[in-house]
Amino acid sequence: MKRKVLSAFLIAAMTLSMAACGGGNGGSDSTGGDSAPAADEAEDTDDAEPEGDADSGELITVGYAQVGAESDWRTANTESFKSTFTEENGYKLIFDDAQQKQENQIKAIRSFIQQEVDYIVVAPVVETGWETVLEEAKEAGIPVILSDRMMDVSDDSLFEAWVGGNFVLEGETCGDWIAEYLEDQGRGDEEINMVTIQGTIGASAQVGRTEGMANKLKEHSNWKMLDMQSGEFTQAKGQEVMESFLKSYDDIDVVICENDNEAFGAIDAIKAAGKSCGPDGDIIVVSFDSVKAAFESMIAGDLNATFECNPLHGPRVAEIIQKLEAGETVDKIQYVDESYFDTSMDLESILAERAY
Numbered sequence: 001m002k003r004k005v006l007s008a009f010l011i012a013a014m015t016l017s018m019a020a021c022g023g024g025n026g027g028s029d030s031t032g033g034d035s036a037p038a039a040d041e042a043e044d045t046d047d048a049e050p051e052g053d054a055d056s057g058e059l060i061t062v063g064y065a066q067v068g069a070e071s072d073w074r075t076a077n078t079e080s081f082k083s084t085f086t087e088e089n090g091y092k093l094i095f096d097d098a099q100q101k102q103e104n105q106i107k108a109i110r111s112f113i114q115q116e117v118d119y120i121v122v123a124p125v126v127e128t129g130w131e132t133v134l135e136e137a138k139e140a141g142i143p144v145i146l147s148d149r150m151m152d153v154s155d156d157s158l159f160e161a162w163v164g165g166n167f168v169l170e171g172e173t174c175g176d177w178i179a180e181y182l183e184d185q186g187r188g189d190e191e192i193n194m195v196t197i198q199g200t201i202g203a204s205a206q207v208g209r210t211e212g213m214a215n216k217l218k219e220h221s222n223w224k225m226l227d228m229q230s231g232e233f234t235q236a237k238g239q240e241v242m243e244s245f246l247k248s249y250d251d252i253d254v255v256i257c258e259n260d261n262e263a264f265g266a267i268d269a270i271k272a273a274g275k276s277c278g279p280d281g282d283i284i285v286v287s288f289d290s291v292k293a294a295f296e297s298m299i300a301g302d303l304n305a306t307f308e309c310n311p312l313h314g315p316r317v318a319e320i321i322q323k324l325e326a327g328e329t330v331d332k333i334q335y336v337d338e339s340y341f342d343t344s345m346d347l348e349s350i351l352a353e354r355a356y
């Protein structure tokens with residue numbers, strides 16, 4: 001790979017030339033975009049000096065193009081990368097927060113290429129539109145690893161491996177849970193009205209969860225999906241969408257939120273409209289991710305169930321990188337095992353052990 005050990009002489013020469021050019025990069029954003037890198041982002045670099053920019057002795061330089069900071073899940077995912085890709089562990093991490101915009105992620109990837117990082121890791125905002133930039137990474141000889149969400153590319157040699165959740169299965173597990181819950185309540189044959197607060201449209205977590213639920217809807221002719229709208233995976237938008245659903249429909253039985261944070265917003269909207277939710281309420285609310293706050297919401301009696309999606313991908317991506325470094329082959333598609341949680345369980349004890 002491109003990792004090079006710079007001689008003391010070269011470093012001294014670069015320092016001198018940078019000083020002559022006015023003191024180096026002046027702390028500018030290495031991605032050159034309007035994104036907001038995290039405060040503890042690894043050392044910034046100078047776009048004008050691509051040669052040796054990402055050089056850091058024996059450290060493996062990893063550029064991570066992160067989606068944003070839209071949810072508790074995402075915060076846990078960022079933390080997982082930052083605590084894994086440390087200098088102590090032999091890495092230099094260049095972290096970029098794309099603020100949920102694909103154009104920012106493309107800019108970040110181009111910046112990583114220019115900085116000659118050793119690996120590019122992407123959690124793609126949406127599935128499509130990546131071919132060109134991935135070709136650029138391939139031409140530069142930089143391996144790309146996908147984590148969390150998927151990319152829809154015709155040539156799968158454009159990335160080394162992907163690791164994440166099985167979103168279709170998560171959606172199907174959700175549908176099966178709803179069926180069993182309604183059956184237990186003696187409502188198995190009742191007309192059931194549902195609404196979905198979707199994730200970011202085109203994100204594979206949205207596409208897969210919607211598809212999984214759609215598969216289960218086909219099995220229940222008495223279930224009706226009244227409406228589906230995107231809550232962008234955020235609490236604020238989840239609340240807004242639920243407010244509008246409640247204005248349009250007065251007989252909602254089930255709300256499917258494509259992440260926990262949207263559910264927190266939806267629950268606020270339901271309460272503000274004078275209705276109740278949860279196991280003893282008017283409306284059944286279910287969501288995805290299973291972050292700690294979802295357990296608190298279930299314990300409070302607001303949320304009925306949450307379908308797990310594990311965000312702790314830092315060590316998984318590090319394992320892939322270590323295998324590639326050792327010249328070993330890696331599995332192209334790596335699904336993480338996931339579960340679900342509902343109010344019939346001992347949530348306090350599970351929460352006490354929960355990592356995110």
Ligand code: GYE
Pocket residue numbers: 070071072073074148149165205233258259260288289309
């Ligand atoms: O469900 C949501 C986050 O892609 C699986 O993104 C991830 C999703 C997760 O914003 O909370």
